Structure formats: C-alpha cells, structure tokens
Amino acid sequence: MVLLLQARPGMTAAELARELEVSERTVTRDAQALSEAGVPVYAERGRAGGYRLVGGYRTGLTGLARDEAEALFLSGLPSALREMGLADAASAARLKVSAALTPALRDAPAGAGRRFHLDAPGWYQEPVTPELLPAVAEAVWRDRLLLARYRPAGRDSDAERELAPYGLVLKAGVWYLCARAGDDTRVYRIDRFTAATVSDTPFVRDEGFDLPAFWEERSAAFARSLLRTEVTLRLSEAAAHRLPHVVDRAAATRALEAAGPPSADGWVSVTLPVESLDVAYGQLLGLGPELEVLGPAVLRERFATAAARLHALYGGAP
Incomplete structure (x- = not known):
C-alpha cells in the first residue's frame, strides 16, 4: 500500500482494494495499522479525497541517475513474463522502483519503454552487436x-x-x-x-x-509477405489443435476460422498459406496420420512417398 501511495498519491479505498486484490475493509484496517506503526498515512475526505502520505513521505533510492533509472525499465517483455508466470513479480518490482524515484526521474520508465523493445518470442541465437x-x-x-x-x-x-x-x-x-x-x-x-x-x-x-x-x-506484415503459396489440407481434431504450433500461427488461425464445418468423422478441410512447399513439407510431416494433404499434387506425392517409406520401416518385425 505504501508503495502504491508513493507512486500514485490520493488513491481511494476502492482503487487500492482493486489493485491489491483485497476488500475495502482490509484497506481501511491496513491503513490504520500503518499509521499506528509510524507510517504517516491519512485519509482525505470528499469527492477528490483518498489516502495520502504526509509530507511526501517516501522510501528513497539515493544516487540513482536518469540513465540508470531508464535502464531498469528496458524490459519490453510483457508477453514472455506472462508465459513464464512472472508478470506479478515484474509488476511488483517496477512498482517498488517507481515509488522510490524522485519526481525528476518519474518519467524515466515511460521514456525507456518508448525507445527500446525486446521481442522475446522466437529467440534462438546470441545477439551480435553491430559496430554502429x-x-x-x-x-x-x-x-x-x-x-x-x-x-x-x-x-x-x-x-x-x-x-x-x-x-x-x-x-x-x-x-x-x-x-x-x-x-x-x-x-x-x-x-x-x-x-x-x-x-x-x-x-x-x-x-x-x-x-x-x-x-x-x-x-x-513481414510474416504474411513470406507466405507465397497455398496448400489444401484435411485435419483431424487433434491436428487442427496443433496446427498453429507447427506453422505460422496467424496464418493457421485465419485458415481454421475460414474453414467450413467438420465432417461426420470430425475432420476439417482448410486452405493454408505457406512460405514454400518444401517448408510446408517439413512443418506438416510431424502431424503424421492426423493430416491428409489434398493439394497441390506434388506435395501430396511427397507425403505418399514418406508414408510408404515409413511403412517399409515399421510394417514388419524389426
């Protein structure tokens, strides 16, 4: 609560309760406990009222320069943090730093976020620092x-x-x-x-x-520009579920949304844009018997050849 009031003075009990995910009664009780513990928090009545800290009370980060404050916020990782289950921890850390920043540095987080972004999904190689x-x-x-x-x-x-x-x-x-x-x-x-x-x-x-x-x-837009040809597929329910994870996610999602209703056996036909037939072959082969390639014929033939080779390998005893 103290950190929130340092960063955003005048928050109401309802706002604090929503931010802290507690009841307003708990906010009132905690404010009283803080006051009794020596933290100068008080409630201001009226339409523009809310909880405040007396005299700009704050816990300070001393000696923090602007470039250091900005560097703390060079994350650009909201989606990755959510996927790793760290969104709450990151939010709490940013709140602590924001609350402790002096007024002259209060805009540092926004300034950093406007100028740097780390696109984490798809990361697969070490960064090389260009000379310039x-x-x-x-x-x-x-x-x-x-x-x-x-x-x-x-x-x-x-x-x-x-x-x-x-x-x-x-x-x-x-x-x-x-x-x-x-x-x-x-x-x-x-x-x-x-x-x-x-x-x-x-x-x-x-x-x-x-x-x-x-x-x-x-x-x-760049990803869409790479998808220069199309393939027609029949997919089982399992393959339809996995498709966005093996090909371009946006293209797969659009193809599945545009597909007609599934057949009696639960399979669905889709037209999928792909980068090339070679790329599509490598991506789709892993779906195995949950997928049937309807066209183009050259890709269907490659899958038939692969199926025949697999049958030759596994059709009998080792």
Whole structure:
C-alpha cells in the first residue's frame, strides 16, 4: 500500500482494494495499522479525497541517475513474463522502483519503454552487436536526427538517409532501428548501416508512437509477405489443435476460422498459406496420420512417398 501511495498519491479505498486484490475493509484496517506503526498515512475526505502520505513521505533510492533509472525499465517483455508466470513479480518490482524515484526521474520508465523493445518470442541465437549500434542508440536516446548510409538487402550500393530514430528493437539476436524517414516510419537492420553520425539537430517525437505496437504490426506484415503459396489440407481434431504450433500461427488461425464445418468423422478441410512447399513439407510431416494433404499434387506425392517409406520401416518385425 505504501508503495502504491508513493507512486500514485490520493488513491481511494476502492482503487487500492482493486489493485491489491483485497476488500475495502482490509484497506481501511491496513491503513490504520500503518499509521499506528509510524507510517504517516491519512485519509482525505470528499469527492477528490483518498489516502495520502504526509509530507511526501517516501522510501528513497539515493544516487540513482536518469540513465540508470531508464535502464531498469528496458524490459519490453510483457508477453514472455506472462508465459513464464512472472508478470506479478515484474509488476511488483517496477512498482517498488517507481515509488522510490524522485519526481525528476518519474518519467524515466515511460521514456525507456518508448525507445527500446525486446521481442522475446522466437529467440534462438546470441545477439551480435553491430559496430554502429552505440551511435544509433545515442541518437535514439537523445532524440537527435541520425545521418546515415544504409545498404538494403540485395543491393551493392549505399543510400543516404536522414532519420528521426524512434526506437531500438532486439529480435532473435538482430538489432533493428524503427525510424521516420520523410513521412514514413520504417524498420532498418542496424548491421546494414555503413555509416552513422549523430547530428546536433533535435527532432520532435510523435508522442502517439507506440514502439511495441508498431513492431508487432510490421512483424505480422513481414510474416504474411513470406507466405507465397497455398496448400489444401484435411485435419483431424487433434491436428487442427496443433496446427498453429507447427506453422505460422496467424496464418493457421485465419485458415481454421475460414474453414467450413467438420465432417461426420470430425475432420476439417482448410486452405493454408505457406512460405514454400518444401517448408510446408517439413512443418506438416510431424502431424503424421492426423493430416491428409489434398493439394497441390506434388506435395501430396511427397507425403505418399514418406508414408510408404515409413511403412517399409515399421510394417514388419524389426
């Protein structure tokens, strides 16, 4: 309760009860107990009332610089924390730090969250630090224009760019910069910068820009762009349940939602966009007898060949 009141003075009993997941009666009792223990908490009556701490009472974190305070909040991991069952612990830790920050540093968490995002799902390799990452990061942190030369994939020449660098993303060991170039906001791989200079010219940050949301939208669009062909499948109930875990999740979800009703045996037919037939073969083979490939014919033939080889291996005694 003390930490909440340090971070958000004037919270009502109802707000405290909701945040702490207790009853309002418990809030009242705990406030009284804190007061008796020497913590200067009091209740302010009226429409704008609530619980407050006398004289700005707080537990302080001494000697904490702005860059240190911002570094504490470079998580960008809400979904991963939830999956690991650590969301409550992380929330409590952030609350403790937020409550102890001095007013001059109170905006540090939001500033860090606007500028850095760690996309944890799909992590599979150690990050490699690009040579120009420190310069790019400095421009991001100071809200300064970045003068850069960039070599897009598949090209042998550089393009000069003047970028308003909004934020950094680390995904699967690769660093990316989300930056405004003219009227467009784009994504750049930092290891493709061949030169980067931080200018002295500040830029006005769009306060409505949401780095995690922007990254999620661009990532989804990129994933869709890779799905260049289609396969037609019949799936058992078990295979339909597993499909989003073996192919692109969004594509599988859309395919299952667009499917007609299941047949009498519980199987359902879907049309699934895939990156290539080779990729689809590797992804879908693990579904085994819970899956039938209806088309294209070349993929169905590959599955038939695989089934025949498996039968030859396991059809008799070892």
